[in-house]
Structure formats: structure tokens, C-alpha cells
Amino acid sequence: MRHVIALGVSDTGTRAALVGPDGTLLYEEGRAAGRGAGPEAVMEELLPFAEELRARGRDRFGTAAEAVGVAVPGGVPIRGTGVGSGGLCREGIRERLSRGLGRIPVVLAPEVRAAALAEGRLGAGRGADRFLFVSIDGRVAGAIGTDRGIETGAHDRAGAIGHVVVRPGGPVCGCGRRGCLDAVASAAAIARSWAAASGAPVADAIGCGRAAGNGDAAAAGVWQAAVEALADGLITAHTLLDSRTLIIGGGLAAAGETLFAPLRAAVRERIAFRRVPGIVPAALGDTAGCLGAGLLARDLLAG
Missing domain, CATH: 3.30.420.40 (ATPase, nucleotide binding domain)
Incomplete structure (x- = not known):
């Protein structure tokens, strides 16, 4: 079954899902930051988490996730020093995830926009x-x-x-x-x-x-x-x-x-x-950001 990975990142942890082509939530999981609160701590664990999700999707559905959508805290800039270099930026996060997951497409958006997208299509x-x-x-x-x-x-x-x-x-x-x-x-x-x-x-x-x-x-x-x-x-x-x-x-x-x-x-x-x-x-409550990330990933494939 075709599916994408959705990740909703906050300062204290990550909410994740595997999302089907029709928007169905196939799998959900939440994980707190294991190395202390803060975006850097969460981001250090994001790639291993995404790798686990991709393996789970392959095992369950026979195919690997085709794209990743990530909702990140609003203060993360588009460009900057990048993950692992003393700072965070969306381009650094996107590149790290794409490279680590076999160069599949990755899209990032501020959490509030991802949540708004989900509310617009699926919610209030x-x-x-x-x-x-x-x-x-x-x-x-x-x-x-x-x-x-x-x-x-x-x-x-x-x-x-x-x-x-x-x-x-x-x-x-x-x-x-x-x-x-x-x-x-x-x-x-x-x-x-x-x-x-x-x-x-x-x-x-x-x-x-x-x-x-x-x-x-x-x-x-x-x-x-x-x-x-x-x-x-x-x-x-x-x-x-x-x-x-x-x-x-x-x-x-x-x-x-x-x-x-x-x-x-x-x-x-x-x-x-x-x-x-x-x-x-x-x-949609606190699931909105993750759901919106899944919609963004689906849009990548549709485009």
C-alpha cells in the first residue's frame, strides 16, 4: 500500500504517523525527547525515528514510504547553520532526512501552517x-x-x-x-x-x-x-x-x-x-500538525 510519513515536532517530542493515499491514518505513535527538552534534542532523534517508521511501513504494507512531511516549530528558519552545526534550519533538516532515507522527497512547514492545512481540509x-x-x-x-x-x-x-x-x-x-x-x-x-x-x-x-x-x-x-x-x-x-x-x-x-x-x-x-x-x-486538537504534515507529503506525490 502506498503511504507517506508524517512527523509533527515540538520542543518536547514528536508525534508521528503513516498516512495512506486517501488520508487514512495507518499507524500513529508519539515519542518524548529522550535527551532533554528543546528542539535540538528532538531533532537529534528525528532521523532514527523516521527510519524506524519507514521500516515499519515496509514490513506492514510491503512498500516503503514514498515521501515525508514534517511540521516544525515556527521559530525554525528556512536556512541557517543546519542540524548538527550548532543550530537548526528547515533546509538542514530536510536535507538530513532526505539523505538518510534514500533521497525520498521531504517537505517541511511551520507547525501552525501544517495544523491550519489539516483544519482546512479535514477539520473546522x-x-x-x-x-x-x-x-x-x-x-x-x-x-x-x-x-x-x-x-x-x-x-x-x-x-x-x-x-x-x-x-x-x-x-x-x-x-x-x-x-x-x-x-x-x-x-x-x-x-x-x-x-x-x-x-x-x-x-x-x-x-x-x-x-x-x-x-x-x-x-x-x-x-x-x-x-x-x-x-x-x-x-x-x-x-x-x-x-x-x-x-x-x-x-x-x-x-x-x-x-x-x-x-x-x-x-x-x-x-x-x-x-x-x-x-x-x-x-483536530494536538494531532493537527502531524496530520497537516501528512497532507503536505501526499501533495508532493500528487504534484
């Missing part, structure tokens, strides 16, 4: 000709989906909604500017604000949302401030893109209606003359 964006996918975890990342696929932009930076300034003069963002959406509405930013407001040594964003829902005034203030900042960022993107659907994924989406009810209300208040887009949770 299915049937939407234009959508914006926003993942909210330790950072806010975005991807622009159309009926043609995922937009990359002229310099491979399309969809970077996390670096839209929504609170000028606000907290410093990792990019060096102040008041970016990433710095005020990511799960990490909410956790920091909630820790400061509550005095708790350990705090997390979902816990803040839960406390807000239970009537904690300090938590409600932190949560509402983040929701309004997120709404401002979404309105800016929607004004430019005219998306039919806004898909919210990542860990913060697990808050459910504690997030989505006030977020929809805040967007409606700001929408002005435009149509209100649908605002929906992502459907």
Missing part, C-alpha cells in the same frame, strides 16, 4: 474558502487559509498575528516590540498576569479562566483583558483578510465557552460594517 475549516487559524499556547501564532491552501507570503511570514501590536506601550514581546498580541493574550502572558494578580507561585491560563468562571474578580479582570486584546487582534486581521471563519486552536481553546462566549461578544462589538465571521474551536 472544511468548506470555508477563506479562514484564519490562530493557535494560542505559549505564543500566539496564525496561518491564513484559502481554497488553494495556506498563504506563505513574500518572505515566509504571512499569518504572524502574534506580532500585531494591540496594546501600544504594553509588555515587551519576544520580538522586541511592546504590546504585541503575543505579549498580552498568549497562554503564557495570561499565566504571568494571573500569577501577579493572585500572588500564586504557580499559575496557568486555564486556571485563570476557571477562576474567572467561578466568580474570582481578579481572575475575571485578567481574563477579560486578554480576551479584549485577542478580539482587537482578530478584528485587525479580519478587516484585512475578510475571513469567513476564525478558527481558534492551541491549549487555550481547551477553556471552551469560557473563552469563546466573551470572545465572540467582543468581536461583535468591534465589527463595525463587516459581516461577523464564525469563531469556532479547532477540531
Whole structure:
């Protein structure tokens, strides 16, 4: 049976699958980084893992995988020093995997774009000709989906909604500017604000949302401030893109209606003359990046 390898890489491990020509998941496996957290530790084990998957596919289905798709963390540059030389880059990863697997084709994409592709074809964006996918975890990342696929932009930076300034003069963002959406509405930013407001040594964003829902005034203030900042960022993107659907994924989406009810209300208040887009949770969870990587590998073969 023809199949491809799909790999979804995070800082702490890798999710992998063998995917059939019709998109069927033939085999799935997750593996934590064995040499400590961080992208370098994960990447050191990626080729051996891919080799194991290829051998498993050959044993089970009688043929070896014909292509590999990899979803990588968004901060991995296209070019750079490469794996094994003190850094990571997509071209280095692609070359190492292709060479190690007998020169089969390998395609890489940032995890948020791979996840958006999967949501567009198989999940919450299915049937939407234009959508914006926003993942909210330790950072806010975005991807622009159309009926043609995922937009990359002229310099491979399309969809970077996390670096839209929504609170000028606000907290410093990792990019060096102040008041970016990433710095005020990511799960990490909410956790920091909630820790400061509550005095708790350990705090997390979902816990803040839960406390807000239970009537904690300090938590409600932190949560509402983040929701309004997120709404401002979404309105800016929607004004430019005219998306039919806004898909919210990542860990913060697990808050459910504690997030989505006030977020929809805040967007409606700001929408002005435009149509209100649908605002929906992502459907594929933390498997989306790996699924999207499989779709990218299938597209290589179809092309």
C-alpha cells in the first residue's frame, strides 16, 4: 500500500504517523525527547525515528514510504547553520532526512501552517474558502487559509498575528516590540498576569479562566483583558483578510465557552460594517500538525 510519513515536532517530542493515499491514518505513535527538552534534542532523534517508521511501513504494507512531511516549530528558519552545526534550519533538516532515507522527497512547514492545512481540509475549516487559524499556547501564532491552501507570503511570514501590536506601550514581546498580541493574550502572558494578580507561585491560563468562571474578580479582570486584546487582534486581521471563519486552536481553546462566549461578544462589538465571521474551536486538537504534515507529503506525490 502506498503511504507517506508524517512527523509533527515540538520542543518536547514528536508525534508521528503513516498516512495512506486517501488520508487514512495507518499507524500513529508519539515519542518524548529522550535527551532533554528543546528542539535540538528532538531533532537529534528525528532521523532514527523516521527510519524506524519507514521500516515499519515496509514490513506492514510491503512498500516503503514514498515521501515525508514534517511540521516544525515556527521559530525554525528556512536556512541557517543546519542540524548538527550548532543550530537548526528547515533546509538542514530536510536535507538530513532526505539523505538518510534514500533521497525520498521531504517537505517541511511551520507547525501552525501544517495544523491550519489539516483544519482546512479535514477539520473546522472544511468548506470555508477563506479562514484564519490562530493557535494560542505559549505564543500566539496564525496561518491564513484559502481554497488553494495556506498563504506563505513574500518572505515566509504571512499569518504572524502574534506580532500585531494591540496594546501600544504594553509588555515587551519576544520580538522586541511592546504590546504585541503575543505579549498580552498568549497562554503564557495570561499565566504571568494571573500569577501577579493572585500572588500564586504557580499559575496557568486555564486556571485563570476557571477562576474567572467561578466568580474570582481578579481572575475575571485578567481574563477579560486578554480576551479584549485577542478580539482587537482578530478584528485587525479580519478587516484585512475578510475571513469567513476564525478558527481558534492551541491549549487555550481547551477553556471552551469560557473563552469563546466573551470572545465572540467582543468581536461583535468591534465589527463595525463587516459581516461577523464564525469563531469556532479547532477540531483536530494536538494531532493537527502531524496530520497537516501528512497532507503536505501526499501533495508532493500528487504534484
